[in-house]
Amino acid sequence: MRRRMLPLLACVMALFIVAGTAMAQDPTISIYLNRSSGVIGQDSVELSVSAANYGPTINVDVHFAIVVPNGTIYEIPGWATDLTPLFSNLTLPNGFSYGPAVLGVYGVGDFPLDAAGDYLFAAAYAHPGTTNFIGDMSFAWFAVSDGGSSEGSFGNVSIDWDEYYSSFTGSWQTSISAGAGFAEYFETRRPAALADEGCEVHTTDWDDGSGIGDLRWLDAGEKIDMKGTPLGDVELHKSTMMNMIAYGQDDELQLGHYEAGNSYNFVGYGGPDVGSFDVSVIAPEKIQLHEPQLNTTPTIYRSQDLDVRWNGTGSGELYVSITVLIIDEQTFMPTSVVTCSCVFDDDGEATIPSSILGQMPASSGFYGMYMPDFSAFRRNQEAFDADGLTSGGAASATSGASGDVILE
Numbered sequence: 086m087r088r089r090m091l092p093l094l095a096c097v098m099a100l101f102i103v104a105g106t107a108m109a110q111d112p113t114i115s116i117y118l119n120r121s122s123g124v125i126g127q128d129s130v131e132l133s134v135s136a137a138n139y140g141p142t143i144n145v146d147v148h149f150a151i152v153v154p155n156g157t158i159y160e161i162p163g164w165a166t167d168l169t170p171l172f173s174n175l176t177l178p179n180g181f182s183y184g185p186a187v188l189g190v191y192g193v194g195d196f197p198l199d200a201a202g203d204y205l206f207a208a209a210y211a212h213p214g215t216t217n218f219i220g221d222m223s224f225a226w227f228a229v230s231d232g233g234s235s236e237g238s239f240g241n242v243s244i245d246w247d248e249y250y251s252s253f254t255g256s257w258q259t260s261i262s263a264g265a266g267f268a269e270y271f272e273t274r275r276p277a278a279l280a281d282e283g284c285e286v287h288t289t290d291w292d293d294g295s296g297i298g299d300l301r302w303l304d305a306g307e308k309i310d311m312k313g314t315p316l317g318d319v320e321l322h323k324s325t326m327m328n329m330i331a332y333g334q335d336d337e338l339q340l341g342h343y344e345a346g347n348s349y350n351f352v353g354y355g356g357p358d359v360g361s362f363d364v365s366v367i368a369p370e371k372i373q374l375h376e377p378q379l380n381t382t383p384t385i386y387r388s389q390d391l392d393v394r395w396n397g398t399g400s401g402e403l404y405v406s407i408t409v410l411i412i413d414e415q416t417f418m419p420t421s422v423v424t425c426s427c428v429f430d431d432d433g434e435a436t437i438p439s440s441i442l443g444q445m446p447a448s449s450g451f452y453g454m455y456m457p458d459f460s461a462f463r464r465n466q467e468a469f470d471a472d473g474l475t476s477g478g479a480a481s482a483t484s485g486a487s488g489d490v491i492l493e
Contacts, residue, residue: 110140111220112177114147116208117185120357121325122228122301123193124235124269125201130191130227132161132206135184138177145177145210145219146170149188154202161189164197174213193229201231226325230269230301238303240267240359240471240478242321242332242351244311246343246371250379250488252456257380261343263311265321265332265351267303267359267474282402284427284437286444290420302330303473306356313350313365314342343484345370351480353471360472366480369463370398379459379488386493387442395461397433403463404428405437409446409492410455419455431463448492460487 119131134149148170149161160169191198198204204227210219242265249258309321309332316339321332347368355361376394377383385391385407393405405427410419425445429435449455462485469478 112136112138112140112143112145112181112210113220114208114210115185115223116149116188116206116225118206118225118227120304121226121330122230123198124230124301125194125199128193130193130198132188132191132225133185134188134208135186136177136181137183138179138181140179142176142178143219144174144213145172146213146215147172147175148207148209148211150207151197152205152207153197154200154204157197158207159197168216170211198227198229201229203228228301236270237476238267238269238474239476240303240305240474241265241481242309242311242353242364242478243481243483244314244343244349244366244368245483245485246368247462247483248372248486250382250486252382252489259340261338261340263319263321263334263338263342265305265309265353267305267330267478268300269303270300282428282430284405284425284441286423286425286441289422289424303358304330304356305332305359305471306354308332308354310352311349312352313348315344315347316341343368343371345484349480349482355472358473362469362471362478364467364469364478364480366467366482367465368482369401369465369484370396371484372396372403372461372463372486374461374486377459377490379486379490382456382489382491384491384493385442385457385459387445387447388439389442390439391437391442393429393435393437393461395433398431398463401431401463401465402428403431403435403461405435405459405461407437407442407445407457407459407490407492409457410449411446412449412455442492445492456489457492458487459490460485462486 114136117133123130148168151159151161153159157166159166161171206225206227207222209222211217212219244263247260251258307323311319311321319334321334323330323332345368348365349368350365353362373396376392395403407425409423411421411423413420423446425441427437448457462483464481464483466479466481469480471478
């Protein structure tokens with residue numbers, strides 16, 4: 086989680102503590118945004134509200150606010166910072182019901198949505214003349230990005246099979262997952278993918294461990310269907326968390342959902358930002374990693390070449406990565422991420438040279454935490470087009486194996 090969000094989250098926790106005096110059958114209030122992110126000078130956000138009271142008649146103050154990235158609370162509509170309510174001593178009779186209705190429309194770039202960062206819209210009732218909140222508060226996250234440096238918009242839908250060996254539990258764990266995401270990227274800091282066979286090492290700040298820089302998440306509708314799995318069709322439903330829009334399954338997928346050679350058909354029906362699409366991808370052969378043997382938590386010597394062996398298919402590529410976290414010795418928190426990325430022909434054997442491994446840091450050894458991760462995977466991918474995706478999209482099916490290693 087980015088450090089810039091910490092003041093805002095601390096403010097939210099404080100609001101929850103103040104709101105801890107809720108009574109039974111309290112009136113309810115809920116807020117909704119028509120989008121979860123916007124670009125300065127390009128977008129606006131619409132705030133809607135619904136409210137009800139099924140308990141006894143009660144008088145309340147009604148608060149609507151925006152919490153900015155540094156934690157300051159600005160009350161709607163006058164942007165006061167002293168928790169001035171929008172409505173004071175308002176009577177809510179038994180059976181009261183309102184909305185959903187639009188409360189206001191706010192330009193992205195206008196105060197207080199005038200800087201890139203993560204914002205929080207909030208609504209609550211309080212006892213008149215106090216900040217003693219009544220019932221549950223309602224929150225809606227919103228992300229603001231700088232305009233003028235967009236690098237295009239892109240989407241991905243995927244199904245993934247992964248075997249992970251946990252040195253903590255001493256056992257293999259297999260997971261099947263499917264999902265989708267769509268975003269417009271700004272000032273991307275992710276290293277470019279290797280185009281040919283070989284390896285390289287790069288470092289990314291932990292503050293932006295994804296390496297993707299600022300982005301604006303895009304809405305592709307309420308769901309995406311994944312059709313043709315051996316165990317039946319799967320719906321990937323939209324979910325929002327803070328500034329992110331993601332699509333995933335409600336229930337955990339079973340191992341039988343993934344089958345090598347099976348064709349998976351992803352159908353999107355379109356939404357406010359991304360149009361409809363229909364694309365299929367074939368699942369690759371499951372990977373069997375022979376060297377290094379991850380179930381032994383192997384030691385990788387940076388001064389020596391590392392042989393990698395697996396069940397090669399004779400076509401396509403195998404992608405290998407070794408990831409190390411750099412840890413602050415005072416806080417025991419990560420400060421940066423160092424990654425060795427390799428692309429090899431999927432023929433069953435390859436070597437990571439010592440000249441590459443020598444650029445990697447040694448394991449931190451912090452009480453067994455933050456161990457380096459070794460990952461190898463193969464992926465099939467098919468491109469697709471959809472309105473709103475200037476750089477197009479990709480459907481991918483991935484088979485991978487990963488686990489902890491020691492670097493010396």
